[in-house]
Amino acid sequence: MIPTPGTPAPDFALPDETGAVRRLADFRGQTIVLYFYPKDDTPGCTTEACNFRDDYSAYQEAGVTILGVSPDSPKSHARFKEKFQLPFSLLADEDHRVCEAYGVWGQKKFMGKDYMGVLRTTFIIDPEGRVKKVFENVKPAEHSVEVLAAVRE
Numbered sequence: 001m002i003p004t005p006g007t008p009a010p011d012f013a014l015p016d017e018t019g020a021v022r023r024l025a026d027f028r029g030q031t032i033v034l035y036f037y038p039k040d041d042t043p044g045c046t047t048e049a050c051n052f053r054d055d056y057s058a059y060q061e062a063g064v065t066i067l068g069v070s071p072d073s074p075k076s077h078a079r080f081k082e083k084f085q086l087p088f089s090l091l092a093d094e095d096h097r098v099c100e101a102y103g104v105w106g107q108k109k110f111m112g113k114d115y116m117g118v119l120r121t122t123f124i125i126d127p128e129g130r131v132k133k134v135f136e137n138v139k140p141a142e143h144s145v146e147v148l149a150a151v152r153e
Contacts, residue, residue, distance in 0.1 A: 002103035002121070005133060009034070009125045010101040014069065014091040017077035022067070022091055024129065031132075032125040033059070033066045033147055036104045038118040040072045040080035040090075048120070048140035049086055055144045056087050064151050070118060071096050124150055 003009060009032075013023045024032070035052070037045045052059070052066055059066055066088035072080070077090035091098075096118070099105035104121040107114060122135040122143065133150050135143065 002134060002136070003123070003131045005131050007131055009123060009129055009131050010098070011129075012091075012093075012098040012101065014093055014098060015074050016089040016091055017074050017081050019074050022089060024125070027065055027067075027125075028129055029127050031062070031064045031127060031151060033064055033122060033151065034069065034102075034125055035066070035122040035138075035143075035147075036069045036099060036102065036118050037120055039070060040076045041083065044120070044140040045070070046080075046084065048138070048143055049080070050084055051141070051144035052088065053084065053086050055148055058148055059151070062148070062151050067091055069093050069098060071099065122147055 009024060011024045013021050016022050037048055039045055049068060068090045071093050073094060074092045077092055081090055093099050096105045099118055104119045106119050108117045120138040122138055123131055124133040126132045
């Protein structure tokens with residue numbers, strides 16, 4: 001089940017692209033944009049990540065930390081981050097436990113096949129660690145602009 005606004009965001013401990021373990025609790029006192037995406041270096045995920053990259057200075061000005069999460073390995077994240085010069089951390093949820101805790105691991109359909117995967121979803125988490133806003137069924141191309149508008153509210 002997806003956490004709703006006003007509820008505590010599920011804590012996690014996941015390795016980033018360097019293998020360093022990042023915990024949600026480490027970011028207490030900051031506004032976090034936690035975005036879940038299906039797979040490194042695929043068209044929609046690249047569009048979404050590059051839009052966050054292109055708007056990164058505006059997020060910094062707003063005091064926001066961006067964290068991307070997918071089931072890819074730290075090594076895959078490192079390649080993706082380097083290839084597109086992504087200035088934020090990518091977290092490896094290889095067993096999709098954190099995706100499940102956030103309710104974003106679910107049934108998907110592609111080319112007539114059903115499978116389990118990441119439902120593209122973004123959470124804004126306030127400095128106290130509570131969910132401020134949830135974006136479901138994200139459209140990668142315009143997503144960063146709508147998230148930036150929401151963090152400025």
